[in-house]
Amino acid sequence: MKNRSIETVKSSLKSKNVWESRLKGTRLSVFLSEALSNSGHFLILKTLSDIILDGWLNFLTDPTEYLLIVAMLVQTGYLSRSNGHRFWGNLICVSIYTLIDIPIDGVDFFQDPTHIVFWLFSLMIAILQGLRFHWAKGIDYWLIPLESLVRALMVVAFYVVIGIKSQSLIANRELIVRFLGTATHWFLSWSMVLIGLLLGLQSLQLVKQRNQLQETAQVLGNMAEWGMGSHVVETALNNPEGLAFQKCDRTILFMDIRGFTAWCEKNSPETVAVLLNEYYRCIEPAAAKFQPLRITFTGDEIMAIYATPQQGIAAAKSMSKAALEMLELYGIGAGCGVHCGSVIEGLFGGADVRTYTVIGDVVNTAKRLESATPGGAITISDAVYQGMSQHLTVESCEPIVAKGKTAALIAWRLI
Structure with a gap:
């Protein structure tokens, strides 16, 4: 009986945290969601481009590739916190990678098209998420499709980088315009733009629905706790047989x-x-x-x-x-x-x-x-x-x- 009482007290103390985790996800689920929906995108694209250009052997023996993974995990861990700042957080991975790779590559680091793309899109995502979550919350719904478009353009950018590097060309504006001007490249680029916009609009609807569901669940949760008590709500969520x-x-x-x-x-x-x-x-x-x-x-x-x-x-x-x-x-x-x-x-x-x-x-x-x-x-x-x-x-x-x-x-x- 005594042990049951102690467990009941502990269960009651965790009620609020359990309810919050059901609404917003557990710490692990939030971490994975951040990695898959944001922080891991550049890692995936850069990994694919490096394997295509240099082969598996060079990829597996390059220490900077593993450092990039660590940097991505650090950024993911920070941004998965409830109080993480979305602007500065989105610059963690690129900053760590730059600080580590500059001593190896020297000034040539900023001449690599991959690194230019890394910084360019990291800044764009950081600015958009900074506006969306901190500075311009009133227009956050308009920023979701735009952010999806930027992510789609990041795929196009890596496609261009692979094309330039595979032919050992020197990147410049004229070359990029000519490269994208061919029929196949033009089709791919505009297809990604349209797909990015469509996915962005879909994400907007999902975000709206999720927010509405969370607000409704919060109201129902509050009413349940007012009427039944937090102990009963927590038990109903985790152990219905306990009622x-x-x-x-x-x-x-x-x-x-x-x-x-x-x-x-x-x-x-x-x-x-x-x-x-x-x-x-x-x-x-x-x-x-x-x-x-x-x-x-x-x-x-x-x-x-x-x-x-x-x-x-x-x-x-x-x-x-x-x-x-x-x-x-x-x-x-x-x-x-x-x-x-x-x-x-x-x-x-x-x-x-x-x-x-x-x-x-x-x-x-x-x-x-x-x-x-x-x-x-x-x-x-x-x-x-x-x-x-x-x-x-x-x-x-x-x-x-x-x-x-x-x-x-x-x-x-x-x-």
Whole structure:
């Protein structure tokens, strides 16, 4: 039981990260997506051109080829971070490659058409992604097709480089124009332009749909967590079987406003609604600090489920303090009761309406303790006290005669 409680707490803490990974992908999937959709493009084209021009043997024995792979991985790792800057990140690979290769090639580095293409297209992609993600987000949808066009032109550029290098020609504007002027080259170039635009328009639609799905999923996720709690959402995502009925140890906390019914009779429904909403806003953060499995608001009653008595007691103190500071302005207070033990937890309900909760005598007893507690006080059961007696300062209460109980409840009041 203890190990299950510990695992439940850890699972609850990871809920937000799990939900985010489902929406945006895991760290590995984001890394692979960046490599395949952006950072790896130049590596693929340069590798193909080097193998075509120099052969497999020269390619495999050239250390700069492996350095390029390392540089690409560094760039991919940086750009796959959520806070990576797209402009500077897209220049990492070309910068590392240049710094490493210049000592080998000297000034001839910048006379190599491959290197010129590398820098030219790296800058264009960096500028477009800088505008899209950082500087001109309002026109980001217009930049997606343009970026796809640039990537298509990069294929044409390498085609030209291979043609020039294979014939040992000196690259210049006149040669490039003449090279592209032939019917086959003209067809290839304009085909790549049109394909780039079409793929860009398709990417634009996919990006729009993905963003809409992520926004919708985020709204539904927020509503699910508000209604069911982050623990249930995380369990439903990773281990749906974990929502089946199971017996486990839980700590149940109830808090209720004393004299609330009489106070409501003296005030308008609008005033009551304002007080309750303010009450929830004050208490919920105090309860949430200690990783509740579920918080439920029912009128002026708050029920919180925790994995351990330590969490329940800490939450009770925090919630009582918040309630005291808020409710004393209205001349009322809230009593709190805490009990722990074995319960049955899971999804209860019918085919269309279901909710996660716990049932059992432990829940009923916690409610009875809370009902016998004056405003501003915290009453705990003997089970909670015996498990934490060395860490609590308490005073004994009169045994509580609770409805439906054959024996009076032994209880303690926190000081």
